[in-house]
Structures are given as structure tokens and as C-alpha cells.
Amino acid sequence: xxxxxxxxYTFYGVLLYVASTIFVLYLSMGEPEGPVWKGLFWMIQxxxxxxxxxxxxxxxxxxxxxxxxxxxxxGNFIIAKLMFNAGLMLLxxxxxxxxxxxxxxxxxxxxxxxIFISCLGGMSLSLVFTFLAAIAARAQQSAALMAILxxxxxxxxxxxxxxxxxxxxxxxxxxxxxxxxxxxTGLDVxxxxxxxxxxxxxWKD
Amino acid sequence: MLxxxxxxxxxxxxxxxxxxxGFLGRVPALPIINETVRNLYFHVGMWxxxxxxxxxxxxxxxxxxxxxxxxxxxxxxxxAKGGIVFGCLGVITGSIWARFTWGAFWSNDPKQLGxxxxxxxxxAYLVLRNSMTDMDKRARIGAVYNIFxxxxxxxxxxxxxxxxxxxxxxxxxxxxxxxxxxxxxxRIVFWPGAVPGWTLLGVWITTLRIRLQLVSEKxxxxxxxxxxxxxxx
Numbered sequence: 001x002x003x004x005x006x007x008x009y010t011f012y013g014v015l016l017y018v019a020s021t022i023f024v025l026y027l028s029m030g031e032p033e034g035p036v037w038k039g040l041f042w043m044i045q046x047x048x049x050x051x052x053x054x055x056x057x058x059x060x061x062x063x064x065x066x067x068x069x070x071x072x073x074x075g076n077f078i079i080a081k082l083m084f085n086a087g088l089m090l091l092x093x094x095x096x097x098x099x100x101x102x103x104x105x106x107x108x109x110x111x112x113x114x115i116f117i118s119c120l121g122g123m124s125l126s127l128v129f130t131f132l133a134a135i136a137a138r139a140q141q142s143a144a145l146m147a148i149l150x151x152x153x154x155x156x157x158x159x160x161x162x163x164x165x166x167x168x169x170x171x172x173x174x175x176x177x178x179x180x181x182x183x184x185t186g187l188d189v190x191x192x193x194x195x196x197x198x199x200x201x202x203w204k205d
Numbered sequence: 206m207l208x209x210x211x212x213x214x215x216x217x218x219x220x221x222x223x224x225x226x227g228f229l230g231r232v233p234a235l236p237i238i239n240e241t242v243r244n245l246y247f248h249v250g251m252w253x254x255x256x257x258x259x260x261x262x263x264x265x266x267x268x269x270x271x272x273x274x275x276x277x278x279x280x281x282x283x284x285a286k287g288g289i290v291f292g293c294l295g296v297i298t299g300s301i302w303a304r305f306t307w308g309a310f311w312s313n314d315p316k317q318l319g320x321x322x323x324x325x326x327x328x329a330y331l332v333l334r335n336s337m338t339d340m341d342k343r344a345r346i347g348a349v350y351n352i353f354x355x356x357x358x359x360x361x362x363x364x365x366x367x368x369x370x371x372x373x374x375x376x377x378x379x380x381x382x383x384x385x386x387x388x389x390x391x392r393i394v395f396w397p398g399a400v401p402g403w404t405l406l407g408v409w410i411t412t413l414r415i416r417l418q419l420v421s422e423k424x425x426x427x428x429x430x431x432x433x434x435x436x437x438x
Binding site: 128131135138139145148149151152153155156190191194198201202 | 270319322325336337342345349353354
């Protein structure tokens with residue numbers, strides 16, 4: 001099932017998108033300070049996520065969906081999608097983090113923590129957008145609707161993420177990191193559970 | 206139960222009581238807030254109303270998904286709309302309050318932002334519903350989004366504001382109000398008067414709108430067969 005979802009062209013397309021956006025950022029910004037760097041990083045993550053994940057449902061034609069419908073249950077299908085998109089975003093987070101460090105400099109005092117945070121953040125963003133893409137795909141008017149639905153919903157997550165990454169940027173390790181990561185993980189678990197419960201209703205048609 | 210009169214009478218009585226006691230009653234003299242503390246009866250009451258209406262809306266969405274009964278969908282939408290109205294009023298009363306205590310109508314406080322995000326999420330719900338023409342599909346996808354949005358709303362309003370510094374009272378505990386600030390004289394107006402009064406007013410408006418929708422629905426469905434017969438003839 002996972003193999004079904006793997007599509008090479010999406011991957012390279014997104015890779016190119018990440019690279020070119022960061023290059024443009026470098027040309028316009030040079031090497032920014034810590035807070036700006038962080039803000040830019042999460043914005044890039046957000047847009048990469050919209051581009052990469054939205055494709056996953058919108059590009060499937062009607063015939064393909066019917067085919068998936070015949071070979072598997074909706075639960076398996078959404079799990080496969082979630083796993084694939086989470087994996088994709090994990091990779092993209094690492095790539096964009098690498099490119100950021102390469103081009104925009106490295107303002108972080110403790111990179112290991114931030115690598116972990118960006119992986120977590122990328123994954124949770126991808127979970128939200130996978131489900132929203134599923135909704136938007138059913139409603140046809142894909143791309144615009146995706147932005148309308150998605151952006152208000154991810155703001156809490158982004159706030160949480162930038163809050164967490166503030167801690168990673170601080171010189172001294174502060175308390176409260178574990179608590180916030182717990183909240184974020186809890187949110188992710190809740191998203192997966194909700195997608196599992198609600199997706200079958202979207203699916204049957 | 207909802208057709209009965211007693212709760213409407215209670216609602217009106219509670220609101221009159223809130224207005225009279227709210228404007229004329231004695232309030233504790235607090236620094237900075239001073240007399241604006243009376244806004245508590247209105248501002249916080251709005252939020253209680255909004256939250257309860259949204260919760261009811263989600264319950265009806267779940268009911269719709271379980272039964273596929275179209276009536277529940279109308280209930281869910283109308284309760285969500287009622288919640289949005291109260292949310293807007295809550296933001297407005299809040300920003301008026303902020304003008305006199307924090308110095309500006311809008312200061313990008315985390316709680317103001319959270320409230321705005323919550324409203325945006327529900328506006329998106331209405332946009333989503335309007336984007337589809339097929340009734341059945343619209344109801345189903347709308348219900349799914351409503352449940353999903355509510356689950357995301359929860360951290361926006363209840364968890365994140367507790368973790369960041371804010372000008373709003375009740376920083377570390379209850380996100381909305383610090384119960385130590387209001388004394389007995391205010392509590393006696395707030396709990397029996399303002400909170401149920403505004404909530405019931407919201408429910409009342411919503412039930413009226415639901416009945417309106419159901420009637421117009423009935424009218425449509427009863428006129429459609431007539432048209433069909435006409436075209437056949």
C-alpha cells in the first residue's frame with residue numbers, strides 16, 4: 001500500500017521548490033539574525049508543506065481513487081497517506097534545515113535540539129495538511145480552499161513551534177521544553193486519531 | 206423542551222437583571238480596571254455563550270455523521286453561526302475594554318489573536334460549506350470539518366494562552382478570568398444573571414433560525430414535486 005503512494009516526480013518537484021526558495025531568500029536577506037532566521041524557517045516549512053502535501057490528494061484522479069477504494073479500506077488508506085506525507089515532510093525538514101545552515105548561516109547554539117524540533121514540527125504540519133487536503137479534494141475547489149481552511153488551523157501549531165524553537169535558540173537550556181513537546185505530540189496523536197475516525201465519512205461517495 | 210416558555214422568560218429576566226445590576230450595582234474598586242469591570246457581565250458572558258454554542262454545534266455534527274439525518278446538519282450550521290455572532294461580539298466588547306484598560310483597541314495580545322483565529326476557523330467552515338452545491342456532500346464534509354476544527358480550536362483557546370504571557374487576566378490558571386478579582390457582589394450577578402442569560406439568548410436566536418430554515422426547506426421540498434408533475438405533463 002505504501003508503495004502505491006510513492007510518486008517520484010512529487011518528491012523532486014518539492015526538492016527543487018525548497019532549494020530555489022531558500023536561494024531566493026539568501027539573495028534577498030543575506031545572513032539574518034536569530035529571530036528572523038527562525039521565522040523564515042517556519043514560513044518555508046509551511047509553504048513546502050502546503051505544496052508537497054496538498055498534491056497528495058489533489059493529483060489523484062477519480063479513477064485512481066476508485067482503484068484504491070477497491071483494494072483497501074479507508075483506514076488503511078489514510079494511514080498510508082499520513083505515513084507517507086509525514087516521511088516526506090521529515091525529509092524536507094532536514095533538507096531545508098541543511099540548506100538554511102549552508103546559505104543563511106547557523107545562528108543556533110544547540111543544533112541537535114533544533115533538528116529534533118524541526119522534524120517534529122514538519123511531521124505535525126504534514127498531518128494537519130494531509131487531512132485538510134482530503135477535505136479540500138472532496139470539495140473540488142482545491143488550492144484556494146486549502147489555504148482558507150489550512151492557515152487558521154495551523155496557526156496554533158506554528159505558535160507552539162516557534163515557542164519551542166525559542167527555547168532551542170536560547171543560550172541556556174530553559175525549563176518547559178518537555179512540557180511543550182508533550183503538548184505538540186499530544187496534538188499529533190489527536191490528529192491521527194481524528195483522521196482515522198473521520199476519514200471513512202469523507203471517503204464513501 | 207425547547208418549545209417551552211419558562212427558559213425564555215428566565216433569559217429575558219436574567220438579561221434585564223444583568224443590565225440593571227451590571228450598570229447600577231456595586232463593584233469592587235480595582236486599580237486600572239476601575240468601573241470598566243462591569244464589562245465582565247457582557248464580555249465574559251459572550252465567550253461563555255460562544256463556547257457553548259460551538260460545543261452544541263459539534264455535538265450535532267457528530268449526530269449527523271452517525272444518523273445521516275439532514276435536520277441535524279441544519280442544527281449544526283445554525284449553532285455554529287450563532288457562535289460566530291457571539292464570538293464577534295466578544296471580540297468587540299473585549300477590545301472596547303482593552304481600550305480603557307490596556308490603552309489600545311488592539312494590542313496583538315495572545316488572547317486577542319487566539320480569539321481571532323477561532324473566528325477565522327469558523328468563517329472557513331462557512332466558506333467550505335458554500336463551496337459545494339451538492340446538499341448531501343456539503344453536509345457530510347461540513348460535519349467532518351466542524352469536528353476537526355473544533356479539535357484544533359481547543360488548543361488555540363484553552364492551552365496556548367496559558368503558556369504565553371498576556372495582558373489578559375488569569376494568566377497561569379483559568380484562561381478567561383481570575384475568580385479572585387470578582388467578589389461576592391459581582392458573582393451574584395455574574396453566575397445566575399450574565400452567563401445563563403447570554404447563553405440562553407444565543408440558543409433562542411439559534412432555535413428561531415433553525416425553525417426558519419426547516420420551514421423554508423419544507424417549502425422547497427413541497428414545491429419541487431409540483432414542478433416535476435408540471436414538466437411531465
